[in-house]
Amino acid sequence: MSLDKSKFESMQRDIQNELEKLKLEEETLFQDLGNMLNQRLFLDSKVKGLAKLLPTLKVVKHEAQDLVSTINDISESSEKISGKIRSLDAARSHVNECQQRVSDLIDLEICSQGVQTAILDSDYEKGAAHVHRFLSIDQSLLHRTATDMENLSGMQKSVRTLQDAASQLQAIVEHKFNEAVNCEDLVSIERFFKIFPLLGMHEEGIKALCTYLRTKVAATAEKNLKSAITTPLSDKRHSVIYADTLTLLFEGLARVVDTHQPLIETYYGPGRLLCAINILQKECDIQMKRVLTEWTRTRQINKKIQIITDLSRMSSSSSFSKLEKIDPKDLDILIGEITLMHFRTELYFRFIQRKVVSDLEVGVQDPDEKTKVLKSLENLIKNSDLTHSKHELLLHYLKLEQYFMEESVAKAVSMDSVEPSQQTSSMVDDTFFIVKKCIRRSISTGSLDGICAIINNACRVLENDFCDVLRARLRQGYPSGYLDLTQAYNVLQTSIQQGRLQASDTEQTRTAFLVALNNADSSTEYVDALCDSVLKEIEQALPAMNNNERGKLESCLSGLSSVTTNLKEIIEYGIQQLRVSAIKPRINPWVDNFTSINHQLTEDELSAYEAGESFVQTLIMNLETLLSLFKDVLTTANYDAFIAVLTTEVTQRLEKVIMKSSFNRLGGLVLDKEVRSLAGYITATTSWSVRDKFARLTQIATVLNLEQVAEFYDYWGDHDGALTWRLTPSEVRTIMALRSDFKVEEIKRLKL
Amino acid sequence: MDDYKFLFKVVLVGNAGVGKTCLVRRFTQGLFPPGQGATIGVDFMIKTVDVDNEKVKLQIWDTAGQERFRSITQSYYRSAHALILVYDISCQPTFDCLPDWLREIEEYASSKVLRVLVGNKIDREDREIPTHVGEEFAERHNMYFLETSAKEAENVEKLFMQIAEDLMKVSRFLCDN
Ligand SMILES: Nc1nc2c(ncn2[C@@H]2O[C@H](COP(=O)(O)OP(=O)(O)OP(=O)(O)O)[C@@H](O)[C@H]2O)c(=O)[nH]1
Ligand SMILES: [Mg+2]
Numbered sequence: 025m026s027l028d029k030s031k032f033e034s035m036q037r038d039i040q041n042e043l044e045k046l047k048l049e050e051e052t053l054f055q056d057l058g059n060m061l062n063q064r065l066f067l068d069s070k071v072k073g074l075a076k077l078l079p080t081l082k083v084v085k086h087e088a089q090d091l092v093s094t095i096n097d098i099s100e101s102s103e104k105i106s107g108k109i110r111s112l113d114a115a116r117s118h119v120n121e122c123q124q125r126v127s128d129l130i131d132l133e134i135c136s137q138g139v140q141t142a143i144l145d146s147d148y149e150k151g152a153a154h155v156h157r158f159l160s161i162d163q164s165l166l167h168r169t170a171t172d173m174e175n176l177s178g179m180q181k182s183v184r185t186l187q188d189a190a191s192q193l194q195a196i197v198e199h200k201f202n203e204a205v206n207c208e209d210l211v212s213i214e215r216f217f218k219i220f221p222l223l224g225m226h227e228e229g230i231k232a233l234c235t236y237l238r239t240k241v242a243a244t245a246e247k248n249l250k251s252a253i254t255t256p257l258s259d260k261r262h263s264v265i266y267a268d269t270l271t272l273l274f275e276g277l278a279r280v281v282d283t284h285q286p287l288i289e290t291y292y293g294p295g296r297l298l299c300a301i302n303i304l305q306k307e308c309d310i311q312m313k314r315v316l317t318e319w320t321r322t323r324q325i326n327k328k329i330q331i332i333t334d335l336s337r338m339s340s341s342s343s344f345s346k347l348e349k350i351d352p353k354d355l356d357i358l359i360g361e362i363t364l365m366h367f368r369t370e371l372y373f374r375f376i377q378r379k380v381v382s383d384l385e386v387g388v389q390d391p392d393e394k395t396k397v398l399k400s401l402e403n404l405i406k407n408s409d410l411t412h413s414k415h416e417l418l419l420h421y422l423k424l425e426q427y428f429m430e431e432s433v434a435k436a437v438s439m440d441s442v443e444p445s446q447q448t449s450s451m452v453d454d455t456f457f458i459v460k461k462c463i464r465r466s467i468s469t470g471s472l473d474g475i476c477a478i479i480n481n482a483c484r485v486l487e488n489d490f491c492d493v494l495r496a497r498l499r500q501g502y503p504s505g506y507l508d509l510t511q512a513y514n515v516l517q518t519s520i521q522q523g524r525l526q527a528s529d530t531e532q533t534r535t536a537f538l539v540a541l542n543n544a545d546s547s548t549e550y551v552d553a554l555c556d557s558v559l560k561e562i563e564q565a566l567p568a569m570n571n572n573e574r575g576k577l578e579s580c581l582s583g584l585s586s587v588t589t590n591l592k593e594i595i596e597y598g599i600q601q602l603r604v605s606a607i608k609p610r611i612n613p614w615v616d617n618f619t620s621i622n623h624q625l626t627e628d629e630l631s632a633y634e635a636g637e638s639f640v641q642t643l644i645m646n647l648e649t650l651l652s653l654f655k656d657v658l659t660t661a662n663y664d665a666f667i668a669v670l671t672t673e674v675t676q677r678l679e680k681v682i683m684k685s686s687f688n689r690l691g692g693l694v695l696d697k698e699v700r701s702l703a704g705y706i707t708a709t710t711s712w713s714v715r716d717k718f719a720r721l722t723q724i725a726t727v728l729n730l731e732q733v734a735e736f737y738d739y740w741g742d743h744d745g746a747l748t749w750r751l752t753p754s755e756v757r758t759i760m761a762l763r764s765d766f767k768v769e770e771i772k773r774l775k776l
Numbered sequence: 777m778d779d780y781k782f783l784f785k786v787v788l789v790g791n792a793g794v795g796k797t798c799l800v801r802r803f804t805q806g807l808f809p810p811g812q813g814a815t816i817g818v819d820f821m822i823k824t825v826d827v828d829n830e831k832v833k834l835q836i837w838d839t840a841g842q843e844r845f846r847s848i849t850q851s852y853y854r855s856a857h858a859l860i861l862v863y864d865i866s867c868q869p870t871f872d873c874l875p876d877w878l879r880e881i882e883e884y885a886s887s888k889v890l891r892v893l894v895g896n897k898i899d900r901e902d903r904e905i906p907t908h909v910g911e912e913f914a915e916r917h918n919m920y921f922l923e924t925s926a927k928e929a930e931n932v933e934k935l936f937m938q939i940a941e942d943l944m945k946v947s948r949f950l951c952d953n
Contacts, residue, residue, distance in 0.1 A: 406813065415816075415844050422847035473817035473848050480851035576820040579785075579835060583855050 125169045128161045129179065136182035139189040148200070149215075151193050152222035158186040159224050194223050198232070205236045218291045226292050227299065234303035237280050241273075241304070245311040248272045249318060263357045266319040267364035273311050274372040277304060281379060294387025298380050298397060302404055305376075309409035312369075316413055319365075323358055325420060332427045352431040355424050362421045363469045369414045370470035373405055418474050425462055426481050432458045433485050437493050442535070447542045447659050455490055456550040463558050467565050472573055475562060479580045486551070486587045491594060494547075497540035498598045503530045504605035538657050541598040545659045548588045548595075555585045595662065603669045607650075611670070614646045615677040619684055623691030624764060630690050640698035644705045647674070651709060660711075667710045671717045674702075679721055682728075686764050692728035699725040720750045727751070727759045733770040736760075740776065780824055780833040784943045786936070787852050789877055790862035791870040792841030795896040798926035799862065800838045803936050808927050815840040817848045825940055832940045846880075853884035858892065858939045865895040865923065868904045871913075878917060890942055892920040894935060899925040 135154035142151035166183070197219045204212035213236065220229025252269040255262050281301065288296055320326060331350060380401050388394050405411055436454035443450075459482045466478035559581060563569075569577070621639055622629070647670070654666055678699075687695065703718040726747075730736055736756070739747050751759070753776035760771045788796040792814055801809050804823045819838040824831055837856070839849035853859065861877055863870040874893075881891065893914040895905060907923060914921035920938070924931040 412844075419844050419847050426847070473845075476818070477848045477851040480854065484851075484854050572820060575822065576818070579820070 121165075125165065128166065129169065131157055132161065132166075132179065132182045132186070136185040136189075139186060139193075143189065143192065143196070148193065148197060148219055149222075151189065152197070152219045155186060155190045155193055156222040156224075158183075158190070190223060193219075194225060197223060197225075198228070201232050214287070217287070221292045226296065230288065230292065230296060230299050231303060233284065234300050237284070237304065238307040241276060241280065241307050242311065244276055245273050245307075245314070249311075249315060252315075253318060253322070264361045264364060266315060266322070267361045267368065269315050270312065270365050271368050273308070273315065274368055274375075277308055278372070278375055280304065281376075285379065285383070289383070289386070294383055295397070296387075297383040298401055298404070301376055301380060305404060305408055305410070308372075312410050312413050316416070323361075328355070328358075329420065329423055332423055335427075349431070350427070352428045352435065355428050359421065359424050359428060359465065362417055362424065363465055366414060366417045366421060366469045366471065366474075369410060369417070372410075373414075376405070377401065418469065418471055421466075421469060422474060422477050425466065425478060429458060429462045429478075429481060429485055430489065433489055437490070442539055447539070447657060448546045449539045449543060451490075451493070452543045452546050452550065455486075456547070456554060459486065460554055460557075463554075464561065467558075467561050470565065472566060472569070472577065476576060476580045479558070479584055483580075483583045483587060486547075486584075487590055490547075491587075491590050494540045494544050494591075494594050495597070497536050498594065498601060500533055500537065502537045502601050502605045503533055504609050537598070537601070538654075541595065541602075541662055542657075542659045544591045544594045544598065545661050548591045551585060551587050551591070555581055558584075595665070599662070599665045599669055602666060603673065606654075607666075607670050607673050610646075610650055611673050612677060614643055615674060616681055617642070618678065618681040623685050623695065624688040625690040625694065627690070630694065633694065638694075638698065640702050643674075644702065647705070664710050664712060667706065668712070668717070671706055671714055674706075675717055675721045678702075679724060682724060683758070683762070686762050687728050688763065688765050689731070692725070692730070692763060696725040696729035723747065723749060723751050724759055727756060728763060730760075730763075733760060733766050733774060736774065780831040782830065782832045782944055782947060783835065784832065784857040784940065785835045785837065785852075785855055786858045786860065786939060787837045787839060787856040788860045788862060789839050789849065789853075789881070790841055790860075790894075791864070791867075791873050794841065794862045794864040794867070794870050795926050796841065796860075796862050797838050799860075799894070799896060799924065799932055799935070800836055802926045802929055802932045804836065806929075808929075814842060815845075817845055818852060823936075825937065827937070827940050827944050830944070832944060834936065834940060836936075850880065850884050853881060853889075854886060856885060856889055857943050858890040859885055860892045860894055860935070860939075861919070862894045862896050863905070863910075864897050865905045865910070866897055866900040866902045871895075871905045871910070874913065890920075890939065890946070891918070892922065892935070892939060893917075895921075895923040897925060897927070898923045898930060899928045 135158050139151050139154040142148070142154065169179070197216050201213065201216040201220075203209075204216060213233075217229055217233050220226065220232070248269050252265045255265045259265070261268055281297075281304070284300065285297055288300060328350060331348075335349065380397070384394055384397055388397060433455050436451050436458060439454075440449050440451040442448075463475070463478055463482060466475045469475070559577075562577060566573075618639055625633060651667070651670075655663060658666055682695070685691075699718070699721055703714060703722065706714045706718075726739065727736070738745055740749070740756075749756075756776060757771050757774070760766050760774075761768065788800060790796055797812060797815050797819065798808060800819070800821055801807055801812075804821045815838060817840055821836045821838065822833060823836065824833045826832070837852050839845070839852065859881055861874065861881070863874060865871075881889070893910065895907070895910045910923065911921050920942075922931055922935050922938075924935055926932060
């Protein structure tokens with residue numbers, strides 16, 4: 025029953041809904057209808073307007089059809105006209121060709137008549153000019169003309185005459201040129217050189233001239249080498265005489281190229297310089313080799329390299345060495361000479377490149393042809409003996425320079441000395457002077473690979489040889505025990521000056537330790553400065569580095585700058601040594617004194633305490649004495665690091681002894697004051713902020729300085745007066761418990 | 777641009793003509809270069825790869841095998857994280873020189889350097905060094921071993937990727953400790 029009712033109700037609801045929907049639909053329909061009715065007027069007027077336009081459109085259509093037919097007519101007639109023009113063009117080019125053929129024939133006639141006379145008169149220029157005209161006639165056209173012509177034999181005769189004359193002239197010119205060379209007749213040499221290209225003998229001409237020039241270059245080189253060999257030791261160029269000889273060779277060649285290039289360009293056309301340079305390079309290779317052979321012999325290069333190689337093998341296998349070392353100083357000048365020789369060679373290549381490229385720019389337009397010539401220039405350079413010799417020079421240079429660097433640094437280390445009042449010793453200045461000198465010298469070779477190798481080597485020497493010494497000195501440790509450091513320092517100095525070493529081992533070790541620590545610090549600055557200046561100099565010396573080369577250089581330089589990472593580790597190690605042996609043993613008893621002092625003061629006791637020397641005054645005085653020992657003997661950065669470590673030690677120790685004491689209100693008050701003055705003192709000694717290191721201690725003092733437990737809320741929580749706490753809630757409770765006047769239950773009740 | 781987490785230096789060494797440059801080109805540019813000449817000094821190439829979703833930058837130093845460049849090439853051993861020693865499986869002398877190369881590596885490279893022995897040109901018919909001979913040599917000298925063909929792109933990707941993965945493992949291990 026109730027089911028039926030509910031069914032009925034739901035049906036009723038559905039019907040109701042349907043009705044609502046229909047009503048809504050009806051309403052929308054009404055609205056639409058209304059809208060349409062509204063638009064009717066507007067639409068009516070539009071339709072009327074369109075109806076009026078209709079006749080006009082018909083007229084437009086007619087006119088358009090007329091236009092189309094007119095255009096068709098025009099296009100037809102223009103087609104006809106252009107056809108006529110085309111045939112006119114063809115006719116004109118026929119006429120042109122005809123004229124050309126006729127003028128060729130006339131010239132042919134004139135040339136064949138003139139050439140023999142010219143030869144007989146020894147007027148080779150004129151003869152060659154005739155041949156040149158003949159050669160410039162399109163030979164295939166000549167052939168066609170011959171078949172078209174009736175008077176065939178006359179023309180054939182002319183051609184044959186000219187062909188004969190050409191080969192005759194070719195032979196004569198070659199012969200005359202050689203004759204001129206034999207008599208060193210410069211005017212004739214130039215005269216006949218200019219005739220070669222007229223006869224189509226471009227390559228032969230260049231070859232003949234360059235072969236002649238080779239003999240000149242060879243003769244001069246021979247003379248220069250002889251004079252180099254006989255240069256007396258006393259001559260001030262003696263030490264670089266072979267570099268000078270090479271320079272003369274290159275300069276001579278450059279002059280030859282410079283003087284003959286305009287001649288070649290004018291008479292042979294641009295784009296032919298590479299051909300000449302190719303031939304000259306052969307002589308250059310030969311002469312360079314001769315100079316190098318003589319240089320190797322005179323300077324005993326092989327022997328020196330051998331000794332160096334043997335020495336490096338020895339030192340890696342056994343410390344015992346029977347070989348006499350070479351004093352690096354003795355190599356200095358030789359290395360200078362090699363860099364000069366290498367650089368001159370490099371410059372010569374750059375000269376050739378510049379010349380050929382600019383010749384190419386003028387003469388060759390086709391980009392494919394250009395790349396081809398550039399490729400053959402690259403091959404010419406790559407495969408020349410000069411390149412090989414250059415590599416050999418660089419190899420020698422690198423071996424000698426590496427030895428020079430290693431040995432000089434070793435010497436700087438072994439002759440290390442400290443000037444009085446200096447924080448660092450001589451090995452730092454000396455080592456970086458040497459390293460910089462070597463890198464700069466490598467830059468003067470002009471070879472990026474050479475520069476990179478020396479930078480890598482500098483990195484190795486600094487990281488291994490140099491840092492190892494600093495590390496070893498610090499590893500000796502800083503002997504603890506009471507001492508007057510300044511005194512130790514002075515004693516060491518005077519004894520060194522007086523040639524007797526009296527200072528006790530301890531004092532010496534201490535000084536050595538501190539100096540090593542300072543050396544490490546000052547070396548970091550040297551490394552940074554070195555990287556900066558080297559990069560600048562390289563950019564100046566090699567302005568045309570591409571991205572890849574730059575990447576290579578930067579990678580090597582970043583290796584050098586990362587030497588500072590090693591140095592920083594060394595400094596950290598040294599400072600930790602000082603912490604253990606110089607700071608901790610001294611500071612602990614001073615701070616521990618705190619426990620022997622009464623921190624539960626009456627008003628009277630407070631006045632008495634403040635009248636006398638307080639704990640913190642004594643502590644500061646002691647710290648002052650300790651710091652004064654290190655202030656002047658440590659570099660600024662090291663001294664700051666020293667104070668940082670000292671501060672950590674003092675605050676941590678003080679915290680520890682505070683936790684072992686018990687305070688009343690006045691005791692807390694005194695502590696708070698003392699912590700503040702201690703922090704104030706240390707802040708004044710250093711350039712960095714000590715607030716952070718004192719944070720915990722200051723907060724402990726704040727807790728102990730409370731009037732009552734509940735006052736703590738003034739500092740805790742997230743209101744404006746609250747502090748950022750470094751103490752945990754449980755630490756706060758423990759510290760509060762140090763106040764004998766605070767009730768345990770109250771502390772427990774604190775909501776933290 | 778420099779969005780990499782790890783940077784490793786990989787140096788290729790070995791006799792002239794064993795195919796070092798071809799291996800590097802194959803890996804960095806995906807091609808087998810026709811008729812490029814012997815390397816002069818050192819070439820330098822960079823490729824960034826993904827290992828375990830991390831960017832690893834490989835700085836690859838392709839050294840010249842010719843004796844006259846030894847002073848230049850040696851200077852790069854020290855800072856190398858990995859050294860690839862290459863020989864040509866079709867050329868006995870390049871294999872015979874391996875002990876000399878090892879001596880050089882011993883002298884100039886870091887003791888921690890990852891060392892990999894590679895026998896290249898396995899596409900060639902005229903093999904002179906059997907695989908097991910190379911394998912044994914590598915094992916005796918504590919090196920990884922792989923045979924490759926730069927020409928047929930065989931094992932080249934694997935060679936460099938394995939080095940990258942290995943170096944990353946080592947560097948992670950050092951970081952964690
Ligand atoms: N069949 C074959 N030939 C190769 C392969 N790899 C290199 N070559 C050829 O070996 C020759 C030398 O290759 P390079 O890559 O220039 O050799 P390299 O070790 O770089 O030589 P240097 O630079 O002088 O030390 C070239 O002719 C290459 O075509 C290879 O996997 N298979
Ligand atoms: Mg190569």
